Amino acid sequence: MTKVFLVDLDRCIGCYACEIACKDENDLTSGVRRIKVTVVDVGEFNRFYVPVFEMNKRGVDACTLCLQLQAESRRPACVHNCLTNALYFGDVVEIEAMAQGMEGEKLAVQHKRANVIYVSRKPIGDLVKKIASGR
């Protein structure tokens, strides 16, 4: 079944705990960022922190969805190590139902291995959309 990440943009604080958890879990060398949080200022005192999962690259640079953790019925390292519960991961049915239950604007980004749904109670805007969809 298709796997989906859900990102609650209202709860991402730009602490990079997800990025480092990914490095620690997958024993990455520095410079490799399979999840990358981008700071997006969309106006005075209006800022988003946007986690982007690296789905389009190949080899060591690509997100593997932490299959080794999934094999133990655990969630990917970035998700279980999120300090603010801004990240969720699961089967498409479960996560889409969850997203539907949440207020705010939604942005769905399709990837080969997993889709990502971004949710925000603030208007997401073009700049965030562009970054979230990797364009």
Next chain:
Amino acid sequence: MPGKEDVTIHQNTCQVCYCDCGMLTYMKGGRVIKVEGDPTNPHNRGVLCAQGRSARQMLYNPDRLHYPMKRKGERGSGDWERITWDEALDTIAEKLLEVKKKYGPEALAFVKGPTRQMIEQVFQRFCYSYGSPNYSGNWSYCVGPKILGYTFTYGKTPQGLPYMPWSDFKNSKYIMLFGTNPALSFIHRYPRIMSDILDAKEDGAKLVVVDPRFTETASKADTYLPIKPGTDAALLLAMIRTIISEGLYDAEFVEKYTVGFEELMEHIQKYTPEYAEEITGIPTERIVEVARQFAAAKPACLDRREGVLHHTNSTHTLRAMAILLAITGNIDKPGALLFNPGNKLGNITRKDRLKAKPIWAERFPLVEDATAIFAETILTNKPHPIRAMMCTIANPIQEYPNTTKVREALASLDFLVVDDLFMTETAKLADIVLPASTFFEKTELCKTQSLALTKYFQVSHKVMEPLFESLPDWKYICLLGKRMGLEGFDYADENEIIDEIIKPLGVNVADLGDSGVYSVPFEVGLLRKNGFVTPSGKIELYSEQMKKLGYDPLPSYIEPPETGKSKPDAAKKYPFTLITGSKTAVYHHSQQRNYTWLREYVPEPVAEINKKTAARLSISEGDVIVVEGLRGEATLRAKLTSGIMEDVISVTHGWEGEANINYLTDDTQLDPVAAMPAFRTILCNVRRARA
């Protein structure tokens, strides 16, 4: 990932910063292969921050010191000779006894960095057994003004110790934060704090952030109030005045639990919102609005961190905070300010045997330390010579105010020994450098500082023997103590020391098992029920105690010593305001610059400058700039942002070399009660570096 079959998981405590989070350490073949947050830990609930999850890069860092060394060439020449622990300990013992004989025991300064309960007590036991009262850490750079301001107002624990009150954000309806960025800096040593604040927001709480910088936390606020650095007390006093004059205070609570309301009412008259606008830069109507909202919200929280404390007026500011919380009744109830039950741990420090008075005793009789005055004391021999210093995981050159002076002072010592993981700038000046062990290689008693919040403490067991020739700090101190003929340093291992400390609780290390966790009972409402341990038995809005000690009995706004108003001539040359000490997600003070996973996030030291200010100075993003002030200068790269007030420059502390911003900070102007130096609100100028 390696094969799972040989992997063992150990429950210990992350000691990268002061939070002391529950950790699971995964090991294979004697090596740590990863770390995770302990999901059973009520405090971090399964997560670790970026720094905690990088702990492997501390343990296996190629820069770690491997063996003891003694200085061969000039101080700071970098010319070292490898020696044995025996030789190192013999030399230290000999030098310290020599200094004692020549200048008396007070001539030793013991300076420590982040420590936990067990090693803290062992260090003190050593320092006090030697006879020196000059044991010092970061109290006066950190919690001092809060402890004193809140203790004068709310009193002490029934055991006579200071409380460490904390805010119950999760259950609050209004959260007002001053000069703190819990998204990255974990107020109350609690990495899930922002999660709880966001939960409260989702339950309808309002979040108000008061800060000169538009921080990660401010980006989640309902109301963001940029404020001129060092002026928080003016805003708080205007809020108190508005709440009192509009009759919005909790009259029942004030009547039942406080004294001094009449005096407060009279004192506060001059702090109109218009006056506060002039001082803080926050418009009058917004001050009145937050005051009304704060009074109406039930319950409400008000908290702060170093953005407020790192000023020489911060005891006043904290008194104003304590009073604002009290007159609105936000004390000792869910969703408001809570009080820990008090520490019942044993004391093995032997402080009671001390005869001499610390160097700060006369100027600051109430403080636990006044670390900023060491440099001046060393250089002037007043009030008593300091001729030897022991530094343990402490880095005065990169952390203390006025680096030029600190460097000169340390270089002039008869003897300096530094125990650390790495060759820090302080270690470079030492006569002897010792290789310390990380928390993976030693056992420690953790998370005892704020027992109420965490409701537990943990004995964190070592997961491996020390690497190289490194030694755990307790072991080094015990070996040294024995060698110097001091009594009571015969401990065989950490468990024996911890057993002595936790004995009053009726438990020992063995009882606590592998997890080492001990739960502490906690009850809200005990102060309301049992009364406040102050001279009046009530909350003291007006403090007779402070008056008797020669301090102001009511809080005022005091202009910081370096502003355009207090130093108009200097301000012509140095027209900007420097603030230091803001946090990044990846560095804890001067640490972690050599962890490759973390360095990529903040690769270079930067100065944050408002885009408009930068445009006026023709400074572009990434330019190499010099920030210069009355005592020195630092060279950094410009980082342009609209997320900082105009004419305010923010630089993170802790960098080495010419990026060390403490070359500009001041060690002489200190908070008169708590000895806090001015790490913020420093006059400065900014210019592009000459190519």
